[in-house]
Amino acid sequence: MQKHFKKIRLVLALVFFAAFLVSFADFRGNMPSRWHSAILYLQFVPSVIKFFTPLAVLSLGFIVVLLLTLLAGRVYCSTICPLGVLQDFFIHIRLKWMPKKGLRFKQAHRVLRYSVLVLALISLLFTGVLVFNLLDPYALFGRMAANLYQPALGWTNNIIAKLIPASTLHAVKINTLHLASVSFAGGSLALLIYLSMAYERLYCNSICPVGTFLGLLSKISLFKLKINPSSCTQCGKCQSVCKSNCINIKNMHIDESRCVNCFNCIPICSENSITYKKSAIGLAKKPVTSSDGGRRLFLATTTAFLAAKALPVFAVNENKSEEEHEDKICFFSRGPIAPPGAIGIDHLKSSCVACHLCIAVCPTKVLQPSFLEYGFTGMNLPKMDFAVNYCNYECRKCGEVCPTGAIVKLEKEQKKLTQVGKVVLRMNKCIVETEATACGSCSEHCPTQAVKMVPYYNGLPAPEIDPSICIGCGACEYACPVTDPHPAIFVAANTLHVLAEKPKQEALETVVEEEFPF
Amino acid sequence: MKRRDFIRTSVGASLASGALIGTGALNEAFGSPANLQNSYDLVAIKGGEPDTMFMMAIAELGCMGRFVKKGQTVVVKPNIGWDAPPERAANTNPKLVGKIVEQCVKAGAKSVTVFDNTCDEWTRCYRNSGIEKAVKDAGGLVVSGNDQSKYRKISLPKGKSLKTAEVHELIIQSDVFINVPVLKNHGGATMSLAMKNLMGVVWDRGFWHKNDLHQCIADFATYRKPDLNVIDGYNVMKRNGPRGVSVQDVVNMKYQILSADMVAADAAAVKVFGLEISDVAHIGLAEQLMVGTSKLDTLSIKRISI
Ligand code: SF4
Ligand code: SF4
Ligand code: SF4
DSSP, rough: OOOHHHHHHHHHHHHHHHHHHHHHHHTTOOHHHHHHHHHTTTOHHHHHHHHHTTOTTTTHHHHHHHHHHHHHHSSSSIIIIIHHHHHHHHHHHHHHHTSSOOOOOOOOOHHHHHHHHHHHHHHHHHHTTHHHHHHHHHHHHHIIIIIIIHHHHHHHHHHHHHHTTTTSSSOOOOOOOHHHHHHHHHHHHHHHHHHHHHHHHIIIIIIIIHHHHHHHHTTTTTTEEEOTTOOOOOOOHHHHOTOOOOOTTTTEOTTTOOOOOOOOOHHHHHTEEEEEEOOOSSOOOOOTHHHHHHHHHHHHHHHHHHHHHHHHHHHHOOOOOOOOOOOTTTGGGOOOOOOTTSOBBHHHHHOOOOOHHHHHHOOSOOOESSSTOOOGGGGGGGETTTTOOOOTTTTTHHHHHOOOSSSOOHHHHHHHEEEEEEEOOOOOGGHHTTOOSOOOOOHHSSSSSSEEEEEEETTTEEEEEEEOOOOOOOOOHHOOOOOOOOOSSSEEEEEEEEEOOOOOOOOOOOOOOOOOOO | OOOHHHHHHHHHHHHHHHHSSSTTTHHHOOOHHHHHHHOOOOOEEESSSSSHHHHHHHHHTTTTGEEEEEEEEOEEEEESSOOOOGGGGGGHHHHHHHHHHHEEEEEEOOHHHEEOOOOOOHHHHHHTSSHHHHHHHTTOOOOSSSSSEEEEEOOOOTSSSOEEEEEEEHHHOOSEEEEEEEEEEEETTEEEEEEHHHHBBBSSOHHHHEEEEEEEEHHHHTTOSSEEEEEEEEEOOOTTTOOSSSSGGGEEEEEEEEEEEEEHHHHHHHHHHHHOGGGGGGHHHHHTEEEOOOOGSSSSSSEEEE
């Protein structure tokens, strides 16, 4: 039976990975949001962060992962983690390509791995989730998927649509590529390919904070891989297939903190010496090494983690007094606009790991990756870009899919009143003023009629704004034909989102003439 | 004279398709000459459901067979600009669109295709307007209007402000073009009617807003005149158009206007809405460009109340 563990793991990993690819391919947000949630439910870091955001206390995926690890070791790392599976793929290619250069035992980078974990936790106090944004495997994978894989799919689609006009495919609009986020994703992919081909699961066992943390837990997991010293011939075959370089054949020991439970070693052993079996609950019998110090350090910082994660959320509630909406606001200093459900820029920064799933599924593509607009600690976070499109009045997709609770799921009516920014009109740039011709493109697109056409002169209608009912969707800005050098109407960010007033609606008199009017 | 124009294009189109010859459908399709003389320039109908009104009105014009011949390709252009449900009347009524498609299919059309270059994200507009489903159920096809590669540059020699435009290839290539706007208030263009609805077959609309919107609407109307215009006045958005804020902007007026003349149809629709023809500048501008006539008293009009 244990001989089949490897195959079972492989099938599960492929299923999970395929689900991720489908999830990030959903460029119009047509897939039901609960599917996205189900696929992402077990992602460790997002689930932990979500647990600490308001309105999302039922995010228990990470507890499932904790229990799973306590029971079975780091199965997460070779089945559930998309970046882990991706690395296995590259390792596989490298082994096919250079079959002679097998794998071998290497010493663990203890200092490095525990320092990274500790630093990541401590940094929560100062930089929000930035370090997780940069190091979390799911976030890294998400950015590669959203910024490289999705556009590649789109191009493939468009080429096929062009070559075979009769096919049911039609050309689709591909998300704008941003130099910063594409090079970021491309750079991390290149690095990952290099690391995995040259050093196998080095990232997982020395950099990834999730890997290090689950590694600590798997030291006390119930089931572990063990070498039976009485039958082992020390032939070293197991060592040559171990992606974690954690089988030390000299002393016939497997470093369970680095083992990702890929089970490659079980079927390769001709003596059936390696078995996955129940060990005494509690600490390993193995002589204690310096990693114990790591564990102590870890426990100490966990407290810091919890405290830090809770802080920014309270900061949001403290309510920075809302900036005044003044005539002074200029297009270039209006600030980055966070999507509806992000509560405010502080909340977004404190919880978003920049996986770009929201950007991938936003049906209008108004959501775009930022670079440093939110500041250094808000690197890569999603922002609304009204040069690309505007936020659909009826849509709540980003909040429905966000796995970290950085964008919370809003109720339908709540979304339609959530004000992410306020409209500013520069009449001296408006076409009705400068050209004295009709336009009204802004009002045409405005879902709340916060910008309305009112009689101006010579019967010409001109826009008039009411920022109190504006929700900052950006439709007016997107639709405004003026470009010199920016639209005549635009949205200035609300640092903290608020509720707009309901558009006032009087009943219409509904008399329809009896006679034809002509 | 307008009517003769219209007949000429129909004959041309059907001969080109060649499908009619020897089928004996010719008589049925055109009716006898006597019938033709009885045909109206414009039919206005009120008081019924969108689909029944259409059936009664089109009968007065000699049935769908007069516009669509066997084997022809048909493009139907409703307004599907907004991600809004049918009752908000931001888009053309799906029942009406479905009925028109069904009648085209019955008349033997080779294909009936429906599209709009929407304002909101197109798949949502198509779905939530109910039009996608109505068209599919009736045997038609919906295609994206959001694919720039399907637009071709055309020139408008008669245009004053708009000299060229990028037009969807379906409008250029289809044998029959049926324009199905919804009657509504419009912040920028005062009213959204048949001519305004044609903005949804072009790609670059920003230019129109920048360069005298009303003139551009009139200029574009000199391009390809639809073979038939059906203005949907069933639910009418009286204010906050063209998008509307809620159902409170909508009045259930139960009107429908059919004509091959866009200017005449628009003029009649403006009156139904309760404005004067002169309030909507592009109607007069189009008339100057000989697109059609807004002098409703010179036309033969059939009025039906249900
Ligand atoms: S806000 Fe977007 S990028 Fe950030 S965690 Fe949520 S889905 Fe990922
Ligand atoms: S709510 Fe707005 S920003 Fe979010 S996915 Fe929908 S359109 Fe995009
Ligand atoms: S004024 Fe502009 S930003 Fe505000 S609700 Fe209207 S379209 Fe959206």
